[in-house]
Amino acid sequence: MYDPTVARLTYRALLGRRRALILGALPLLLIVIAVVVRVLVGADDQTAADLLGGLALATMVPIIGVIAGTGAIGPEIDDGSVVYLLSKPLKRPKIIYTKLIVAIGVTMAFSAVPTFVAGLILNGNGQQVAVSYTVAALVASIAYAALFLLLGTVSRHAVVFGLVYALVWEALFGSLVPGARTLSVQQWALAVGHKVTGGELITSDVSLTTATVLLIAVTVLATWYAGQKLRTLTPTGEE
Template sequence: MYNPTVARLTYRALLGRRRALILFALPALLIAISLAVRLLTGVDDKVAAELLGGFALATMVPLIGVIAGTGAIGPEIDDGSIVYLLAKPVKRPTIIMTKLIVAIAITMAFSAIPTLVAGFILNGNGQSIAIAYMIAALVASVAYSALFLLLGTVSRHAVVFGLVYALIWESLFGSLVDGAKTLSVQQWSLTLAEKVAGEGYVDSAVGMPTAVVLLALVTVGATAYAGQRLRRLTLAGEE
């Protein structure tokens, strides 16, 4: 279910000059803010949790997920170059799984690692806050990558829809409407972070069983449907 050639082409596309600038800019901004906050406030568990939750997990991780998830396949479908890939003797599920693995790897590398570094800068590992938010970023990376990869196969405006979900649904409605929190990748990942850091530093509105089930359903369901969409695209091209 993994093809090195497809992976190499996907990495090359995602780490091109334009996307790479955005991918590096967000973690760099997080680190810069963390350094400034540490110099101004010193070690503060509450401040660390607020910055990692409010910027790293709520903004940086989903944005990188949008870039990696939609960029793994969306541009190829939009410009028609996906036809050349589909003409190769590679199974369609292998293409989707390979692109998903690459998207997850990119999202994790550019979100979870900077989140851990920022956590240590802010307060060492007091109350395990740095580890907790790194775990949340890792888990969220998987779900976001699958979700936004699916968007890349169903719409030419995948980036727009991804930003709407990440920044409006999760950040706006998710913070104001209790029911919306249940349908939030951010809240699901926060549940795992809360388990590590403990209550008082990380707060989640979703229970552990619900979070685990929904994370699995979204990841598996989005990946499976993306594979179906790719197969339909192949049939349409062959016709």
């Protein structure tokens, strides 16, 4: 269920000069801040956890997921160029699966890798902080990519909706309303990261069982529905 040609075109679209600059801005900012904090504060485990949790996992990962997930297919639908892809003898779910793999790969590369680097800079992975948040970022990348790829398939305003979810629902409501955390990709990823590494400074309000079930359910259902939605598009671009 993977097409190399679709993957190559998607990578080219996501890693074009303009989008690559946007994708690289937050990781670069994270690493710069990590260097400054290390110089000013020293190797402090709690500071490292706070920075990776607040800036990396809560902000950088979902924003990169929005850019990669929606950018994998949204622009093609918006400008009508998707009709050329749909005219090829390819099963439409296969197109979605391929674009999802690319979106996951890009999200992981631009979020999990800099998270690990920043963690090493901040405290040298003391108390497994760097590895814990890197695992969480990897897990979150999968769910975010699937969720935002779906948004890119069903809405012309996918970026706006994605940012609202990431920055308003997860960051704002998640910090103010305890019940909202159950529906937070961030909290699901934290639960997995804590279990994998046993790091004491990474915690979640969601149990591992709940987090695992919801991560799998969101990823599978979002991918399936995106494939179904793409089926409704005709080669003329009309539903």
